Amino acid sequence: MRPYRLATLIALALIGTAAHAAPWTYRGSLTDGGQPANGTYDIRLTLLDANGKRAVVGPVTFADVKVDNGSFALDVDFGADLSNASAMKLKTEVGEHGANFVALGEPSTFDAKATLAGVCWDTQGNAGTSAATDFIGTTDNQALKLRANNLRVGEFTARGLPADYGDAPSVALGSAANAASATGATISGGGSTRDGGGNSCPECANKAQGIFSTVSGGNSNFASGDYSNIGGGTSNTSSGSASAVLAGIDNVASGTYSTIAGGALNEAKSENSFVGGGLGGKANGYSSVSAGGLNNWTDASNGMVLGGVQNCAGGTSSFAGGSRAKVRSASTLQAPLCLPVSGDSNGDEGSFVWADSSVNADFASTGPNQVAIRAVGGLRWGGTGVGSTTSPAYIHQVNTSNNTCDGGSAVANSRTVLDHPLLNGNPNAVITITPNFGLRSAGVSPPNAPLGLYYSDIVNGSCAGNGRWIVYQLTGSPAALSNGARFNVWFVLP
Numbered sequence: 001m002r003p004y005r006l007a008t009l010i011a012l013a014l015i016g017t018a019a020h021a022a023p024w025t026y027r028g029s030l031t032d033g034g035q036p037a038n039g040t041y042d043i044r045l046t047l048l049d050a051n052g053k054r055a056v057v058g059p060v061t062f063a064d065v066k067v068d069n070g071s072f073a074l075d076v077d078f079g080a081d082l083s084n085a086s087a088m089k090l091k092t093e094v095g096e097h098g099a100n101f102v103a104l105g106e107p108s109t110f111d112a113k114a115t116l117a118g119v120c121w122d123t124q125g126n127a128g129t130s131a132a133t134d135f136i137g138t139t140d141n142q143a144l145k146l147r148a149n150n151l152r153v154g155e156f157t158a159r160g161l162p163a164d165y166g167d168a169p170s171v172a173l174g175s176a177a178n179a180a181s182a183t184g185a186t187i188s189g190g191g192s193t194r195d196g197g198g199n200s201c202p203e204c205a206n207k208a209q210g211i212f213s214t215v216s217g218g219n220s221n222f223a224s225g226d227y228s229n230i231g232g233g234t235s236n237t238s239s240g241s242a243s244a245v246l247a248g249i250d251n252v253a254s255g256t257y258s259t260i261a262g263g264a265l266n267e268a269k270s271e272n273s274f275v276g277g278g279l280g281g282k283a284n285g286y287s288s289v290s291a292g293g294l295n296n297w298t299d300a301s302n303g304m305v306l307g308g309v310q311n312c313a314g315g316t317s318s319f320a321g322g323s324r325a326k327v328r329s330a331s332t333l334q335a336p337l338c339l340p341v342s343g344d345s346n347g348d349e350g351s352f353v354w355a356d357s358s359v360n361a362d363f364a365s366t367g368p369n370q371v372a373i374r375a376v377g378g379l380r381w382g383g384t385g386v387g388s389t390t391s392p393a394y395i396h397q398v399n400t401s402n403n404t405c406d407g408g409s410a411v412a413n414s415r416t417v418l419d420h421p422l423l424n425g426n427p428n429a430v431i432t433i434t435p436n437f438g439l440r441s442a443g444v445s446p447p448n449a450p451l452g453l454y455y456s457d458i459v460n461g462s463c464a465g466n467g468r469w470i471v472y473q474l475t476g477s478p479a480a481l482s483n484g485a486r487f488n489v490w491f492v493l494p
Contacts, residue, residue, distance in 0.1 A: 025073055025074070025076070026075075026076050027072070028071075029070045031070060036069045036071075038069060040064040042062065042063050043074065044059045044093040045074075045076060045090060045093075047091075048089045048090070048091055052089040052091070056088055057088075060077075060079075089108060089110055091103060092104045137156075141158070143158075144156040152176035153174065153176070154171075154172070155180075156169055156170075157180075164183065165184060168183050168184040170183065170185040170186065171187065171188075173188055174188070174190045174206065175190070175193055175204075175219075177192070177204070177205035178190070178206045179207050181208070181209050182208065182211045185208035185210065185211065186208060187208050187215045188215070188216045188217055189216070190217035191204060191219050192204040204219045205220070206221045206222075207221070207223070207224075210225045211227070213228045214229045214230070217231075217232040218234050218247075220235040220236075221233065221235070221237075221245075222237045222238070223237075224237070224239045225240045227241060227242040228240065228242065230244070230246075233247040234249050235250045236251045237251070237252045237253070239254045240253055240254050240255045240256045240257070240271075242256065242257050248261075248262040248263045248266070248277070249265070250264055250265050252269075254267070255271050256272075258272065258274070260277075263276075263292070265280045266280065266281045266290070268283045269284050270283065270287075270301075271286050272287040273285065273286070273298075278290070278292035278307075280295040281295070281296050282296075282298070283298050284297065284298060285299055285316075288301065291304070291307050292306075292307045293305070293309055297311075297312045297313070297338060298312075299329045299338045299347070300317075300330065301317070303316065303327070304318075304319050305320050306321045307321060308321050308323055308325070309357075311325045312325075312327060312337045312338035314326065314328050314335065314347040315329065315330075315347030315348040315349040315350065315368065317349055318351045318352070318353075319351075320353045321355075322354045322355040322356055323356065326338060326339075326340075326363065326364035326365065327348050327352075328341055328342040328365050329342065330344065331344065348366075348367055349369065350368055352370075353371075353372045354373045354374070355373075355374040356376060356377065389421055393489070394420070396471075396489050397484060398482065398484060399484075400481075403417045404417070405417065405470075406462050407460050407461040407462075411477075411480060413481055414473070416470070416481055416487075417465075417468050418469040418471065418489065420491075423468075428493075429469070429491050429494070430493075431489065431491040432489070433451055433487050434488045435487060436486035436487055436488045447485065448473075448479075449473040449479065452474045454472075456468055
């Protein structure tokens with residue numbers, strides 16, 4: 001006789017009613033000689049008393065049971081009403097051709113009332129279930145745990161109370177070390193108990209400790225703020241209420257409603273602050289922004305660094321960009337990257353500082369509400385040229401057929417009219433004009449006297465229209481301008 005061993009009892013599934021001799025499905029697996037069995041075998045089942053000594057029902061023998069790769073299923077009917085039976089034990093034996101039965105281990109506990117009271121979930125699917133009474137889960141205050149390879153891969157815990165968020169559960173999927181410990185908290189996956197080298201790693205778990213907080217994946221992530229969220233990455237912390245870290249490494253969103261989109265070693269410490277990415281960025285002021293780059297800081301409310309390297313927007317509503325541009329911060333803050341300080345309570349508020357990368361040195365503001373630019377390559381505007389209407393720096397050319405007049409001097413072409421959409425109707429514009437001699441070989445004779453400039457808000461002599469700036473020569477008597485003469489114009493609007 002070969003040795004047999006029942007390896008696993010897979011399921012007991014009711015397919016009749018408890019009021020009768022209810023049949024149930026007995027699914028199991030069988031090994032023969034240490035290998036999954038294949039072929040036909042005889043199986044004998046006997047119900048014993050609770051001590052496993054005396055036969056109560058049976059034995060019932062099933063001949064020629066087909067075993068396929070170790071698995072088998074039996075529809076069992078002991079022919080007795082067991083709906084009110086006390087606890088018993090089930091003895092299972094296996095043999096060949098109706099003889100030489102061998103017991104498969106010790107008799108197992110068999111609670112007929114529990115087995116026959118409800119439908120057990122069949123690994124091959126169930127039918128005729130009721131959503132109200134048939135479910136997988138617990139009816140007491142215990143978590144439902146799912147395992148794979150005998151390791152926990154999911155835990156569902158009822159957290160809510162009738163007076164506190166109702167039935168809001170917490171869900172922890174992924175590593176057995178992951179912990180969703182607050183009402184409505186969710187961990188969707190990730191986490192681990194060991195690092196990549198196989199070493200024990202308690203800190204590699206994901207944790208969601210704020211109410212309705214979420215960790216979507218990654219490892220070593222910690223969402224402790226209420227309604228906080230971490231999308232993935234590793235070693236990220238979202239501790240502010242409704243804060244978020246979308247990805248990256250070693251990022252901390254500690255301000256209420258703060259957000260870090262990615263990158264590494266970034267901090268969003270104040271309410272409504274934002275770090276777009278990069279490395280070592282800090283958004284320390286209320287509603288401040290560090291958009292990316294390397295070691296860029298915003299140290300005051302509504303400050304902004306758009307990118308670049310080692311820039312600081314230290315004043316309220318200030319802007320810094322480029323390379324080592326500094327808007328000085330308040331004397332009370334003294335953030336290392338934002339030195340020197342302004343000496344007042346809100347830094348150099350309203351200042352704009354841009355620094356090029358021509359030198360590896362700081363370029364700092366010297367006061368509030370200023371524009372400071374370091375650009376050794378010069379300052380250029382797009383759209384410049386003769387007759388441009390889109391740039392504040394352009395070339396105006398005298399044309400005696402359409403932009404000259406006498407201005408009431410009775411000397412034709414003694415004045416030329418600037419016609420630019422940004423200047424027209426703007427009497428407070430600040431304008432600089434210089435003669436443009438052009439190429440010597442093809443130049444036009446420039447004015448031979450100093451230039452004057454005035455804004456005409458009326459029709460002035462033969463100068464058509466009003467709301468125009470008019471250029472003329474400052475001479476003892478009016479003098480005509482040469483047709484084709486050019487002027488470089490640059491203006492600033494208030």
